[in-house]
Amino acid sequence: MDDSSDGGATAGGTKKKPSAAAAKGKATGKGKATSKAVPKAKESSLLKQKSPAEFFAENKNIAGFDNPGKSLYTTMRELVENALDSAESISELPDIEITIEEITKSKFNTMIGLVDRERVDEALYDDFESSKAREKRLAKEARFQETQAKNSALGKKVKDTPAARGKGRGEASFFRVTCKDNGRGMPHEDIPNMFGRVLSGTKYGLRQTRGKFGLGAKMALIWSKMSTGLPIDIKSSMKGQDYITFCRLDIDIHKNVPHIHLHEKRENNDHWHGAEIQVIIEGNWTTHRSRILHYMRQMAVITPYAQFLFRFLSDAAEKNLTIKFARRTDVMPPVPLLTKHHPSAVDLLLIKRLITDTTKPNLLQFLQHEFVNISKAHADRLIGEMGPDFSAKTTVNSLTSQQLVRIHQLFRQAKFDDPSGNCLSPAGEYNLRLGIIKELHPDLVATHASSPQVFEGHPFIVEAGVSIGGKDVKQGLNIFRFANRIPLLFEQGADVITRTALKRIK
């Protein structure tokens, strides 16, 4: 396994950022187990417990909220992936609308009822420039625009003006991100905790899903709390429910509990089901526009049975966007199945938990039913191998911690078939191929799906596609890689597929 990058001060998302890492060291050193950096006498009294919400607010990079731009990207992405999971979980062809609406500072201030004030003491501001510096800049911008005009005349790519790019340094910009799906919806009573309580989630169970630590929507709420202070709006109805839940809440980060503004049921006359989530956060469209659009296209490629409507709205009409990724097939991958644990992938802790949760009283049944790839005969042989103080009839609750270690060790050393991967639900080469064709209209396309691989007992399937040419796509090869239908967007160019493709294809 590659851990070549476990850098000095790094952890979580700060890998590539010495500065961040070093800073984090400071910012979070306070939590250190051995808290020796405080005066001895008072130390005892200083020990305090941090809530999970506080921890993730202080280390938001872990969940991909490193900065406003990336937070906008991650928020949108987490909402989209939850939406897809939701629709697929009830075998509904996904129909997803994402809207990112830019909110200028003055608009934002009006929203929160804050008088938007003109600058008075100009010299106070970060972008203050002496009249001399100002003249210089204006001259420069003028020259720049001329060349741009020429370029666009010659059909060359036109860049933002440096001014436009430079902007947004101090000046925060805000966005209303809305994601609407036709999925399962959420139970009325659970909604507040699902969003307003970090580390609350649903019962244990292994199943292929998108998304990370289940932090996504909660982090979006934490980020909105940190950057705009505005609550999140949730609208949801489950299939056959005669009402729609409306819920508005923010989070008490210190207590890690939802702070509910509104939580009510309204009529559901047209039998809508799904969820609509709306959050207002600080972001940066300029820096993350292309990343967001690239991600949307990737999703359109791997899920051609889904329909995406992506909108960007702002006061600057020329910046606005409406992109419709149309559905091209009704063939949908099966719902991923719940699966049991693979014996090679369990640790002591997990074995203990499985024993607590199991309905199977004796060891033989426990081995046979709580794990994949252990037949009755195999279980018998394993028990025989464990030694004289184990028998098929041993009640699992009576196992000593030594005996658990023995079982764990045997699991680690014994040979088991790899997980079948039948719990997985790849897009399938048909869908992938179709997706590439519909999105890129390439001259050539080739796809491949790997057989199920295993990482630490977790099965996954890599699907890849290579295409050449197409309409409005970059020249040469376009390469798509997915693991369990999740785009692999990092390390592009470094992976085997790309290298091989570039080597073999002239």
Next chain:
Amino acid sequence: MDDSSDGGATAGGTKKKPSAAAAKGKATGKGKATSKAVPKAKESSLLKQKSPAEFFAENKNIAGFDNPGKSLYTTMRELVENALDSAESISELPDIEITIEEITKSKFNTMIGLVDRERVDEALYDDFESSKAREKRLAKEARFQETQAKNSALGKKVKDTPAARGKGRGEASFFRVTCKDNGRGMPHEDIPNMFGRVLSGTKYGLRQTRGKFGLGAKMALIWSKMSTGLPIDIKSSMKGQDYITFCRLDIDIHKNVPHIHLHEKRENNDHWHGAEIQVIIEGNWTTHRSRILHYMRQMAVITPYAQFLFRFLSDAAEKNLTIKFARRTDVMPPVPLLTKHHPSAVDLLLIKRLITDTTKPNLLQFLQHEFVNISKAHADRLIGEMGPDFSAKTTVNSLTSQQLVRIHQLFRQAKFDDPSGNCLSPAGEYNLRLGIIKELHPDLVATHASSPQVFEGHPFIVEAGVSIGGKDVKQGLNIFRFANRIPLLFEQGADVITRTALKRIK
């Protein structure tokens, strides 16, 4: 800020591991905020709260515990950095002993009172090979050893036999990691929570320290619980304390509370102060040996005022190591100072918290005393700029959430001097240079310390050294990079220093 690697399924430490990432998606998808992958009817009842300890046990990669080998590395590293912080916090020249003792499976089993059993049903095991395959392998190994013999005769580097390298796949190996320092020690009463309660830590405050999220020692305990089930041993005494604390505990991961086996005071006749921490975990020395030694050398270079004694012990005498990194100077960087927040670096949440914690009733004093780089005059101007409903006398507790947003926005747009960095404590070029010379005895050495830089309002100083030649080091250039005295071990070769050095130096 670089987030070019915020890959598809990645998060936290899983950046470079599609498989891991995809797997994580599965393994932790259960926590998803919108938990739609469970039967509708029962959903409500399935919602549960996870403890912070459970979360980090399931996502141990976040803290650098991706696999046994990396867990061994991270455990040792976290203990060393806590030890250094501890000694430096009381201006004591650090004297640190690290011992990694390999414990064979049979030794381990005896330790926990488990009868070590011979294999009976060979065919059950992962490394089972048919007699035919066996003959083949032995022949191959024989040939391999011949060539090795030749190589070593010719003074070429000798690799492990493939057998040795291959080993440890199924066969777990265990290690007792012990770290002893002469630092501040920990208060008797706090020790259980410092180790056995994730997210407990000491009071807020900004100060340069090493270490990550304060998870280090706690993660080591969680990992020992997962891999060996054995408790952690802590021995500690604070300066002038007439007793030594002995504490043995593990952690109830579900409840996130320490489970204390032993917590007592013993005589401290020779006035010892410091801490000694011992944990027994699964690890992998074969794969992480060089990384661990590389790290030790890096630390020796940047902290020449510290003395490190590193030991590796095992039953195989030829594998054993004792490396002493001697102290070469008594010149020690000053203790890093507590610092206040930089106005550009605070978010809404933090402003609220500072208002709750401050002793300064009115806005003027609040701005002046709770932040760096705001003089009284500056504070006056800022308040003027905030608008008519703000005044120097405004009591901070009476500020509305709108007014807080206004302050936040002004902080974001206003110009403030960068943090002075006088809260930082770099090693200093003298120390860095000395460190490189003492460790490498190079023919040439050059060092540079940057002026304080700022990342999101967090100051840091990068120190770098380049050397050529030396005793038992690789040919050509050796490059050392540190931020706030933390080695930057990741992306080696990609950084500016390396690229420049390689370009300029022939």
